[in-house]
Amino acid sequence: MSKGNIRIAIDKGGTFTDCVGNIGTGKQEHDIVIKLLSVDPKNYADAPLEGIRRLLQLLENKTIPRGIPLNICNVKSLRMGTTLHANCAVERNGERCAFIIQRDLRILC
Structure with a gap:
């Protein structure tokens, strides 16, 4: 197996965490x-x-x-x-919070 040929994408939701792994290039790709469960402390600390x-x-077998x-x-x-933040906004069941920015917001490099 050559270095750097695995791609992983994860979506953590309130109930489930979906994980997709892909290996290979071109015609020989393999998806899993x-x-x-997003929370399952008896089996793992972090989904x-x-x-x-x-x-x-x-x-990697x-x-x-x-x-x-x-x-x-x-x-x-x-x-x-x-999708946790989106679900909280739609369901209106998240913590109360505020989003504050300054008037002249600049990105410093």
């Missing part, structure tokens, strides 16, 4: 989809991290025990999004 661990196990640092040398890209 995993759905985990996205558990999803990455499981995907790497399957895509090796056992990776929980609790050890993950070797992501073969990961080309890792993308993560969440």
Whole structure:
């Protein structure tokens, strides 16, 4: 397996965390989809991290025990999004908060 040919995308929601892993290039691509409970403290502390661990196990065809640092040398890209904030806004059940910006907001490089 050449370096950097695994792509991982994760969407963490309020109930489930969806994880998609892809390996290969061109015609020989292979996708794996995993759905985990977003909160399952008896089995794992963090659903996205558990999803990455499981995907790497399957895509690299090796056992990776929980609790050890993950070797992501073969990961080309890792993308993560969440629908938690959107669900809170739609359902109006999130914490009260304010979004404050200054008048002359500049990005400093």
